[in-house]
Amino acid sequence: MSAVPSPATPARPSAVLRLFEAAKGAPGPTLAAIVGILLAAFAFIVPLFAPDPFNLASTSVMDAFTPPMWMADGSKVFPLGTDDQGRNMLTALAFGLRTSLIVGLASVAIGLLVGGALGLTAGFAGGWVDSLIMRVADVQLAYPALLLAMIIDGAARSALGQQRDVKTAIAIVIISIGVAFWVQYARTIRSSVLVERDQDYVAAARVTGRSALGIVVLHILPNVMAPVLVIATINLGVAIITEATLSFLGIGIPLTQPSLGTLIRNGNNFLQSGEWWIAVWPCALLIAFVVSVNVLGDHLRDVFNPRLRGRS
Amino acid sequence: MLAYASGRLVQTVLVLVIISFIGFLLVSNLGDPLASLLTADSTAADRAAMIKALHLDEPITTRFLSFFGGLLQGDFGISYRSHEPVAKLIAERLPATVELALASLFITLLVAVPAGVHCGVHPRSALAKAIMFGSIAGVTLPNFVVGIALIGIFSVKLGWLPSFGRGQVVDLGFWRTGLLTASGLKAIILPAIALSTFQVALVIRLIRTQLMEVGLSDHVRFARARGLTDNRIWYVYALRNTLLPVVTMLGLQLGNIIAFSVVTENVFAWPGLGSLFLQSIQAADMPVISIYLILIGAMFMVINLFVELSYPLIDPRVLRRKA
Numbered sequence: 001m002s003a004v005p006s007p008a009t010p011a012r013p014s015a016v017l018r019l020f021e022a023a024k025g026a027p028g029p030t031l032a033a034i035v036g037i038l039l040a041a042f043a044f045i046v047p048l049f050a051p052d053p054f055n056l057a058s059t060s061v062m063d064a065f066t067p068p069m070w071m072a073d074g075s076k077v078f079p080l081g082t083d084d085q086g087r088n089m090l091t092a093l094a095f096g097l098r099t100s101l102i103v104g105l106a107s108v109a110i111g112l113l114v115g116g117a118l119g120l121t122a123g124f125a126g127g128w129v130d131s132l133i134m135r136v137a138d139v140q141l142a143y144p145a146l147l148l149a150m151i152i153d154g155a156a157r158s159a160l161g162q163q164r165d166v167k168t169a170i171a172i173v174i175i176s177i178g179v180a181f182w183v184q185y186a187r188t189i190r191s192s193v194l195v196e197r198d199q200d201y202v203a204a205a206r207v208t209g210r211s212a213l214g215i216v217v218l219h220i221l222p223n224v225m226a227p228v229l230v231i232a233t234i235n236l237g238v239a240i241i242t243e244a245t246l247s248f249l250g251i252g253i254p255l256t257q258p259s260l261g262t263l264i265r266n267g268n269n270f271l272q273s274g275e276w277w278i279a280v281w282p283c284a285l286l287i288a289f290v291v292s293v294n295v296l297g298d299h300l301r302d303v304f305n306p307r308l309r310g311r312s
Numbered sequence: 313m314l315a316y317a318s319g320r321l322v323q324t325v326l327v328l329v330i331i332s333f334i335g336f337l338l339v340s341n342l343g344d345p346l347a348s349l350l351t352a353d354s355t356a357a358d359r360a361a362m363i364k365a366l367h368l369d370e371p372i373t374t375r376f377l378s379f380f381g382g383l384l385q386g387d388f389g390i391s392y393r394s395h396e397p398v399a400k401l402i403a404e405r406l407p408a409t410v411e412l413a414l415a416s417l418f419i420t421l422l423v424a425v426p427a428g429v430h431c432g433v434h435p436r437s438a439l440a441k442a443i444m445f446g447s448i449a450g451v452t453l454p455n456f457v458v459g460i461a462l463i464g465i466f467s468v469k470l471g472w473l474p475s476f477g478r479g480q481v482v483d484l485g486f487w488r489t490g491l492l493t494a495s496g497l498k499a500i501i502l503p504a505i506a507l508s509t510f511q512v513a514l515v516i517r518l519i520r521t522q523l524m525e526v527g528l529s530d531h532v533r534f535a536r537a538r539g540l541t542d543n544r545i546w547y548v549y550a551l552r553n554t555l556l557p558v559v560t561m562l563g564l565q566l567g568n569i570i571a572f573s574v575v576t577e578n579v580f581a582w583p584g585l586g587s588l589f590l591q592s593i594q595a596a597d598m599p600v601i602s603i604y605l606i607l608i609g610a611m612f613m614v615i616n617l618f619v620e621l622s623y624p625l626i627d628p629r630v631l632r633r634k635a
Contacts, residue, residue: 139327142612143605147571154593154601158342241454248456249578251593264460268579271464272475279464283457291452 018303029299032292039289043101046094053087053095054258068277081277083266089281092258097285099259103174104240108232110178111239115185116228120216122186123193134190137183145180146242152176153251166257173252177242181235185228192224227301234297237290244286260286317621324613329380331609335602336379339389340372342598348392383606389599393592398603401588407487408478409573409584415504416511416569417562423508424515428554429546431516432523443516450513455572459506459579466502474499476581503580507572511565518561522554529553556627563619567612 068081068089081089122133140148156172196202197220205215240260246252247261248268255262260282267279339345345366350358362368367375382388388398431440467475479495481488490496526532527550535545570586577586585604592600 139330139609142327142331142567142609144567144571147567147574147608150571150574150589150593151601151605154596155338155342155598157593158596158598158601245454245456245575249575249590251590264456268460271460272468274468276464279460283460287453287457290454294452 026299029295032295032299035288036292036296039097039285039292040101043094043097046091047098050088050091050094053092054256067275083278084270084275089277092263093281093285096258096260096263096282097289099170099253099257100240100243100261100286103170103177103243103253103259104236106174107177107181107239107243108236110175111181111235112185112228112232114179115182116189116221118182119186119189120193120221123190124197124212124216124220130190133186137186140183145177145238146245148180149173149176149242149246150249150251152179153246157251166254169252169254170257173243173246177239177246180242181239184231184235188228188231189224192227193220196220196223230297230301233300234294237293237297240286240293241290320617320620324617328606328610328613332380332383332606333376335606336376338602338605339379339598340375342596345392349390349395388603391592391597391600393595393597393600398599401600402585402603402607405583405585405588407489408582409577409586411489411491412500412503412507412573412577412582412584413569415500416507419504419508420511420515420562424512425519425551427512428516428519429523429551431520432527432550433542433546435520435524440520444520447513447516450509453509455506455510455575456579458509459503459576462502462506463579473502475502478583503576503582506579507569507576510568510572511562514561514565515558518557519551519554522557523550526550526553553627556623559619559622559626563616566615567608570608570611 068079079090083089083092118133122130143151153172153176156176160168160172193216202215202219205219210218243252243259244261244264247259248265250265253259253262255265263282264279264286267275267277267282270276270278345368346359346362349366350362354362367378370378379389386399388402390396391398391401394401427443430437431443434440463475466473474495477499478490479497479499480493481490481496482492490500523546532545532550535549540549573584574586574589576582577584578590581587588600589604591597592604
């Protein structure tokens with residue numbers, strides 16, 4: 001990257017400046033960032049003005065199966081067509097992406113919180129605490145996150161019974177995806193903490209009489225965040241795919257609620273009969289968003305952590 | 313080597329016991345076996361008999377021991393949903409999933425090895441660049457989207473291949489196979505491709521990176537100096553050096569294959585273990601879910617143990633390095 005400052009530069013440029021510099025030299029990631037931001041804006045702004053297509057009062061079954069506007073029988077009112085209930089696909093996509101984004105962000109936050117706390121504890125405490133946490137992580141690694149999320153979801157269904165409202169169902173999805181991903185964060189943070197805890201600044205903080213918790217949270221945490229935030233960016237894409245997969249399989253967000261997964265699940269029912277747009281638009285939106293998040297995440301990894309460059 | 317192998321064996325067994333215990337805790341704490349298994353008109357005597365049969369009146373340690381003993385003898389408990397033994401449900405569904413997994417492994421090797429070798433030998437060719445671009449798609453695209461796209465193109469648009477089911481199956485007594493009939497073979501193509509996309513992409517990338525390194529090593533240069541043909545050099549001498557990472561990765565990816573098989577089986581209505589697992593989650597059928605959890609853990613551990621123990625066979629240098 002040409003944006004890396006020469007050794008002669010005394011002050012390190014701020015992260016924002018480095019990002020901006022990097023953007024000039026990397027048109028691909030910049031494009032990805034713009035696409036991602038535009039899609040996110042679409043997801044959060046459209047629902048403020050458009051009627052909820054999943055509210056039965058705002059749709060009419062008479063409009064059902066309208067094709068996109070450039071096809072015969074298409075209508076300008078529904079640029080991307082309508083589904084079997086006469087929902088406007090364009091606004092349904094915005095509502096769906098919004099749910100998927102909220103679930104994705106919330107589950108990444110939970111994974112970060114759980115993994116961060118356990119990783120910090122393991123790295124700083126060492127000894128049997130460290131062994132215990134890391135062995136649990138090893139066992140969990142035998143199970144892919146998707147499968148684990150399914151199992152947690154099934155266990156939660158069993159614990160709560162089948163009568164659950166929409167909010168509980170969404171919370172279960174968020175927690176099961178979040179918990180399924182904690183290992184990566186914990187491992188990364190732990191390995192960084194192992195390096196940091198022997199540094200002079202930690203010894204200095206110890207001498208001033210700070211508590212272990214204070215040292216970990218105030219001094220070590222800020223120094224180990226960069227690689228973790230990069231993983232979190234990449235995991236946002238994975239979390240959104242996981243949500244979509246769970247919902248597609250009918251064990252995630254309930255069908256009465258729009259998410260990319262439930263939209264695709266619904267559209268899949270009409271693929272055989274030729275109403276392709278009901279499934280294709282949410283698939284395309286999912287791919288566009290996830291690809292832009294991944295390209296951006298890969299790039300951030302290079303910018304913030306040159307040591308990791310080239311590794312996958 | 314022996315000490316190392318036995319150490320790994322003990323570790324594997326220990327982890328399996330822990331996984332079984334977690335599975336046991338799930339069944340024993342979640343859901344109500346009595347409400348699920350007894351019918352509405354059952355008497356108090358039925359109830360007492362059921363409590364006795366399920367060992368619900370015994371302390372938790374005894375219950376775990378009998379649960380674990382049952383696992384070893386193939387007694388996996390009773391499904392809350394269908395009231396049938398879990399072992400029977402799994403045995404019915406196993407052939408479909410094993411055939412699908414083998415077919416996807418076959419496709420993975422058939423496609424990924426030549427493609428990976430090409431990308432490793434001619435990294436700058438246009439075809440290699442196209443393959444690498446495709447492999448990014450293979451890693452990024454969600455599994456169910458791949459399945460939907462395949463159905464959309466090959467069954468709906470072109471009408472070449474069926475989009476659901478196993479086709480006609482032949483009962484061999486111990487195994488119901490779909491690989492012996494034309495309709496069965498046609499039916500397995502699309503799901504096997506959908507299941508293999510992720511693996512294909514990973515193996516291509518792995519072989520490519522490995523070959524680019526191996527290509528610079530002495531034994532390949534000597535082979536070239538001896539005047540061997542390019543094909544022989546790359547496929548016989550160089551490819552062997554990439555085997556170790558490829559086998560290791562396929563072993564570690566096993567979990568992902570199982571997870572994706574749940575998705576693929578759902579998309580293609582494939583009557584395998586994955587569909588059973590999904591139905592069990594929807595019905596909160598805890599015995600099946602926990603047995604599935606234990607079986608996957610066991611399969612993952614055992615296969616990766618074999619993979620690790622087979623290293624010296626694949627690459628004798630491993631043994632020398634350890635000594």
